[in-house]
Amino acid sequence: MSRILKQSFFLPSPVLTEKNLPSQAGRVFIITGGYAGCGFELAKTLYQSNGTVYVAGRSRTKADSAMQRLRSENPRSKGRIAFLEVDLADLSTIKPAVDTFLAKEQRLDVLTNNAGVMMPPPGSLSAQKHELQIATNCLGPYLFAKLLTPLLIHTASLPETVPGSVRVTWAASTAIDGFSPPGGMTFDSDDGYLPHPKNNQNSNYGASKAGNYFLASQFALRHPESGVISNAWNPGNLNTELQRHASFLMRLIGKLLMHDSKYGGYTELWAGWSEQAGHKERNGAYVWPWGRFGGVREDVQAEIDKGVDGKAGAFWEWCEKETKKYA
Secondary structure (H helix, E strand, O other): OHHHHHOOOOOOOOOOOOOOOOOOOOOEEEEEOOOOHHHHHHHHHHHHOOOEEEEEEOOHHHHHHHHHHHHHHOOOOOOEEEEEEOOOOOHHHHHHHHHHHHHHOOOOOEEEEOOOOOOOOOOOEOOOOOEHHHHHHHHHHHHHHHHHHHHHHHHHHOOOOOOOOOEEEEEOOOHHHHOOOOOOOOEEOOOEEOOOOOOOHHHHHHHHHHHHHHHHHHHHHHOOOOOOEEEEEOOOOEOOHHHHHOOHHHHHHHHHHOEOHHHHHHHHHHHHHOOHHHOHHHOOOEEEOOOEEOOOOHHHHHHHHOHHHOHHHHHHHHHHHHHHHHO
8 A cells, every 4th residue: 555655646756858858869669559648648758859759559530630739739840750550459450560660660769568448348358359458458568569579679789779778668557556466467377367257357457557567577587688678667647548447436536636647658758768767777677656666566576576487477478378379
């Protein structure tokens, strides 16, 4: 509970914002779900700073509206912004999206796995019949990151690239502390990830957020000399489209207690662009709002500390098995 409170109230001011972010000219970024919520706020900051930004998602209509707004509000930007169509809940769409991107770009500096779904109706499934939250929040981002990893590593190797500046970041949440099952998720050595048997969507959501921290830590562990930094972040308690499936009471509480989505954008910005988060010894770290290192529940952290032998390692292998045929 103390960790949840420290990530929810009396938060320190963000230290990296659009006001002190250096020029991003010549750098290329992908933000999944970058046309809404804190993903949009991050896209705005990067576009203002002259970066090339791909907003990735399934809604071209939302993307076109968001991109038009960014261009009209930032007429002096020398950056580029483009849409990359992908549905993280449908693994068959991910390789085509990556192929489209690779045909256009020769570098990728930061991949921000921002998109996600929160507490959809019980029984909601992905195109491949996985529980929707674990599919959208973990399986899709895992495959997306896997297919983009060679380009991330290539970018990190370029002579002009600042060490530690190439990153892949993953969306976690205080739901790890508040809702996830013991050890972060229920995992069976034979069956792999097991959703809550009674369709407890709070528990399933918490497990998917623990899964993202698992993936962030495992990426760092499995690519130690790649030059690519991986971390997970809790964006903070925000009023965004993520609450669209929440109950009326939860949305009302959100209006009273939650923060503007721009602050979540600052958390993502710090995780992906701050000098502090780029240090090699911080690879696999966990980031609190609005940009500082923190931790998660002890039983979840214990599974990460076990490396490939804990649930984090087993979950990575399960994601590999479930997505292999779509790679």
